[in-house]
């Protein structure tokens with residue numbers, strides 16, 4: 463492949479045009495990532511406490527995986543995938559950046575022989591996903607999802623456990639203003655009867671629907687219930703609902719899920735208009751929706767049961783239930799609620815007063831950092847005053863000025879920056895660690 467032309471010339475003095483990140487894809491720095499890490503750590507802790515194991519699948523998959531696993535009629539596959547050809551001349555294939563993780567996780571389980579008779583798996587993931595959507599707050603082209611899949615369990619208790627894990631993640635993060643919306647879309651066998659009733663209701667309204675919904679009348683009419691357009695929503699308010707078409711089995715399952723949630727004290731509201739955009743969903747569907755005004759970006763977690771997916775991808779019939787949550791959306795809610803985490807401030811800044819002091823500071827900092835303490839030290843031999851300013855700006859909890867006289871004396875004055883108090887401490891890594899940790 464030819465490289466693009468050089469867009470500037472350093473020698474001629476013409477400024478180089480800067481290269482920018484692709485639209486809708488964000489650079490992240492420590493001031494934001496401190497909260498990200500807190501979220502990721504919490505998510506991992508909660509999933510591990512619930513007995514889930516982590517899974518990581520490739521970011522690049524064959525496009526065909528999502529055509530089969532998500533469905534051609536969906537926005538994700540129809541409009542939003544980043545697709546590119548495989549360079550392998552012997553096996554030309556279309557590859558893509560994964561737009562979601564469920565299909566990849568199920569593919570990995572089938573491919574690695576994990577879907578055998580009587581196999582039960584509880585897995586979680588955290589990672590980037592890609593969709594070519596119009597970027598806006600809470601909607602990006604590279605975004606991140608946390609999620610889980612419980613595979614092999616058809617019982618309503620599995621749905622309850624999955625929903626409970628989402629609830630625990632939110633409460634552990636301190637996110638309170640999110641409502642659990644719950645419904646059932648029944649089994650695949652209930653769907654034709656329901657679709658027929660829905661079409662019979664919607665067809666007379668066709669002229670008033672949005673263009674997208676008119677198209678869905680032919681491709682995926684259930685998705686019209688999911689439309690974000692006010693006009694569509696008004697029409698759908700009186701449409702027949704999937705809940706009215708459940709088989710006895712699907713109804714009993716739904717009742718058991720509700721009872722299970724009630725037993726755990728997890729509040730929910732039945733939302734009959736809830737459907738998922740993905741074709742493989744059956745029975746339980748749920749969304750956790752923020753009440754903080756992110757508009758159509760307010761769904762932070764969405765999931766449900768997908769008993770049809772494993773066979774769709776070539777595995778033996780295996781029930782499954784799971785969800786995916788938007789990391790960026792959870793972070794927006796956390797920021798709105800004042801739950802952001804500040805970057806780690808150094809526990810101690812060691813300040814060199816002269817050349818011998820700078821050397822000693824470097825040695826002590828090395829030993830203390832080795833021991834896990836966050837220590838800041840000057841790398842440029844700057845003045846004590848400049849180093850003090852640095853300590854202030856970095857928010858160091860303690861400072862200690864080390865020069866030849868401290869080295870000779872074998873002790874140093876440790877200053878508590880907030881209290882302004884000073885304590886004399888032996889000039890050793892152990893003594894400084896003990897004092898800076900407050901033990």
Ligand code: ATP
Nearest residue numbers: 593595600601602605761762763764786787788791
């Ligand atoms: P939406 O209706 O908001 O487009 P979706 O139905 O496409 O969502 P899912 O495929 O179910 O979303 O993904 C689960 C979660 O991932 C969403 O609830 C949301 O929190 C997050 N998410 C989806 N798309 C994006 C995106 N482009 N940018 C950021 N987060 C996203």
Ligand code: MG
Nearest residue numbers: 537538595739
């Ligand atoms: Mg979407």
